[in-house]
Amino acid sequence: MARYGQAFKDKALARLLAPESAALHVVAQDLGVGVSTLERWREQAQSKPARVPSWTAGSRLEAVITTAALNEAAKSAWCREHGVYPSELDQWRASCTTALSNPEEARASPQATRASAKRIKELERDLLRKDRALAETAALLVLSKKVAAILHKGEDE
Helix, strand or coil: CCCCCHHHHHHHHHHHCCCCCCCHHHHHHHHCCCHHHHHHHHHHHHHCCCCCCCCCHHHHHHHHHHHHCCCHHHHHHHHHHHCCCHHHHHHHHHHHHHHHCCHHHHCCCHHHHHHHHHHHHHHHHHHHHHHHHHHHHHHHHHHHHHHHHHHHHHHHC
């Protein structure tokens, strides 16, 4: 069985996949590789997810700034050229806006903070009350079972 290097496989796959999309038997004849081998390589290449280029925060900000003044057609062309979906660009713009907003806008108001703290205290107090009631009920249940067992034992004698 012949072993092929990764560069050779990449060259064959480049001819098999878009944009060239040559026929299997033609590529097999040109390269001297079996058709079934090329089919397997193509299936493996298509089953792997395409590597998505990672954009750094700086490059995303630059992309948002670059496309801010473009009209819709030019923005779509820019997105196709750089391999980005317009929806991703909109998400990046929203992230940039959120990151650059005033800290006071992002932070909760003092009234909301006080109200939530008050609500938390009320809930904790209610939970403590219910916990005590549950413990009391459990103690009464145990005591009633003990009394019933003692009385039942006394009747047997």
